[in-house]
């Protein structure tokens with residue numbers, strides 16, 4: 073019978089992995105929750121680039137944070153804080169969100185006024201508040217399922 077490994081016998085890496093699995097605030101759960109958030113943003117956009125309308129079958133889709141996750145930690149898992157973009161519209165083209173933020177803000181205001189309004193309402197309170205990553209992950213996972221999301225899609 074395989075005996076469960078004692079913590080003292082584990083390598084540093086194994087100990088770290090174990091710690092991450094059990095610690096709801098670990099970098100592992102942060103990554104998992106961010107990936108689930110990205111999946112949720114793409115799901116809500118019906119898996120197409122919201123800017124150029126290219127479908128997931130033709131381009132690689134990413135989720136763009138409107139309010140950056142480093143400075144707005146407690147908003148980094150809010151689906152309303154995300155826009156689904158292809159890699160070109162996200163980072164590379166002349167009008168990409170990261171290269172041309174003024175164009176992007178004008179586009180957002182014209183095409184998604186509710187989201188634009190939400191950003192303006194939250195842009196000033198740049199305060200760090202802690203979030204529990206595991207809870208964020210579970211919340212997003214359950215919400216995505218309720219919206220008809222297929223977990224087999226998840227990368």
Ligand SMILES: [Zn+2]
Pocket residue numbers: 121122123124125126157158159160161162
């Ligand atoms: Zn695009």
